[in-house]
Amino acid sequence: MRRSVSPTPTVKSPLPSISKGKGRANNSWFSFGASRTSREVQATVIGLVRDLVKEQDYNSRASSGILESCAEACTGYDTSLSALLQEKSIEGHTPMYWAIVKRPPDGEEDETAVPDLLTALISFASPLTAKTISDIRHACLLTSDQALFQRLRMSPEFSPLSGTDEMLLGATIPPDEISVENVPGDEGAFTVDFEIVHFQKRMLVSKRIELDFIARGTGTRHPTC
Structure with missing residues (x-):
């Protein structure tokens, strides 16, 4: 048929x-x-x-x-x-x-x-x-767009704070500032400047702070503990 x-x-x-x-x-x-x-x-x-x-x-x-x-x-x-x-x-x-x-x-x-x-x-x-x-x-x-990555990191959807940090900081997004610069003349070297809000208090209470950034095309998570 x-x-x-x-x-x-x-x-x-x-x-x-x-x-x-x-x-x-x-x-x-x-x-x-x-x-x-x-x-x-x-x-x-x-x-x-x-x-x-x-x-x-x-x-x-x-x-x-x-x-x-x-x-x-x-x-x-x-x-x-x-x-x-x-x-x-x-x-x-x-x-x-x-x-x-x-x-x-x-x-x-x-x-x-x-x-x-x-x-x-x-x-x-x-x-x-x-x-x-x-x-x-x-x-x-x-x-290797560190600037965009940091802009996205400031979104609560992309990088939410822990409940403890929310209580300490009264915020829902990471307030920490991260600046990355490549070292001229050295393809593998870079410098990173951190500005961590209420560092001592967060370390005493939360015991851990994580900072994410991109340097030289590599993603890095820097735990501070």
């Missing part, structure tokens, strides 16, 4: 039109109608995010507008945008990984691009899982 099988429809994901004046995505792109399935919506959203990262549009308002529309579409189909953004759906990595690898180092990007695409992605992906944080750390290591 010969059975006629209809071909599976292909879900395309071109970037929607963007009004740069308002930084909003074209919401009509997400008017799928009742015929759309949750899986098709997920595939379309992943495709849109992939295009965002590939094009690396530094118009942060436009990127946020597209991601906001994706979030609205996901909500309508009982899908978590946070979970989709943390899938390793782009060549074995998360969208945040590629946003870091493709972005200019901190200090070189256009000031109007802050918050940039990476910031928008992290905002919609939060709370971050341990695997996602590991993927982000890996990208920072590959680019």
Whole structure:
């Protein structure tokens, strides 16, 4: 018996039109109608995010507008945008990984691009899982972007304080400052300056302080105990 099988429809994901004046995505792109399935919506959203990262549009308002529309579409189909953004759906990595690898180092990007695409992605992906944080750390290591790594470290999602340190410092993010400088003329040498808030009190109570930084393309965790 010969059975006629209809071909599976292909879900395309071109970037929607963007009004740069308002930084909003074209919401009509997400008017799928009742015929759309949750899986098709997920595939379309992943495709849109992939295009965002590939094009690396530094118009942060436009990127946020597209991601906001994706979030609205996901909500309508009982899908978590946070979970989709943390899938390793782009060549074995998360969208945040590629946003870091493709972005200019901190200090070189256009000031109007802050918050940039990476910031928008992290905002919609939060709370971050341990695997996602590991993927982000890996990208920072590959680019040897210590400045970005420290900026991310100041986020409670990326580097939360222990409960004891939260009580001592009255904060949810590490207040310590870390400055790394490469030594000219020596490919393997670098200097690190630490400024640790309430060092003695934290050592007496917590017994341990951990400082993370990147130097010469290598991630380092310096425990003080």
